[in-house]
Amino acid sequence: MPETDFTQKLQDLMQRVGILSYKTLSRTAGVSERQILRLRRLGVEQMRLDVLLKLSQALQISLQELVATFSGQELLPNKTTPPQELLQQITDLKTEYDRLQLQLQQQRLTLQQEFQQSNLQLLESLLLQFPTAAHKARENPQLSAVNIIPLVEKPLERLLQQWGIEAIASVGAELPYDPLLHQLMDGIAQPGDIVRVRYIGYRQGDKLLYRAKVSPL
Structure with a gap:
């Protein structure tokens, strides 16, 4: 029985x-x-x-x-x-389960990317404007805003790190002009000419999100 x-x-x-x-x-x-x-x-x-x-x-x-x-x-x-038939059913079910798990992981990745993209659009002004504002505030310690910079800067850095987003240079950096990564705000520059970063850009892996805005020296 x-x-x-x-x-x-x-x-x-x-x-x-x-x-x-x-x-x-x-x-x-x-x-x-x-x-x-x-x-x-x-x-x-x-x-x-x-x-x-x-x-x-x-x-x-x-x-x-x-x-x-x-x-x-x-x-x-x-x-x-x-029984052999039951074993085969288990094998078939396991294969289907693995396929569905892979499909679910791909869907999660797509949803995560869509979530990040929508939030990047909301954060765009902060991402592009804050580093420059913080740079100017540090140049003038008399400004009261300099005291609140860490309150915004550190959480923002952690968020970008979690999302795999890295900055293209830093504000005030002088580096060779690369039209693929840099956008001229004024003047003329040829690839390789030294320019100064005024607003940083961002990339996520191989994907360019925003070009850094630069000016010729």
Whole structure:
């Protein structure tokens, strides 16, 4: 007769990995206690693959072993291997799960990039104007604004670092003119001519967000 209660088997596996309660297993695996109750009473029948994967990882056993342990189906004579058809179903489900996980990661990356882009547009004035204003304030310590610069500068630097955004030079820097990275605000300059940065630019990896604004010396 197929087993209808898998509680003891689950408790044995929990004890092996030092999980002392169903609530702890729920937190460790990231599944609801209701799903654990379903596993205890019904086994793997009608449980979602992602839940089974999380439970197998928390219990430190393979997905195949989890299914074999909590399946009501008869096992092959060696008592350790599920029926071949069940194994194939598990393999197919695992392949589909991996495909969906990859698709989800790609969607998250796209959403993250869209989120960053929309917020960069909101922050554009701050990103482009603040470094120049801070540079001028530091040149004149008498200005009261110099005291609040760190309150804005440090959080802004951390945000840009988290998003993988780096500045193109710094305000006041003198460097060779590169029309791909620099935008002339006035005058004329040939590539390689020394120019001074007046407003910094930004890039994110290989993507240029804003060219630095420069002037000839």
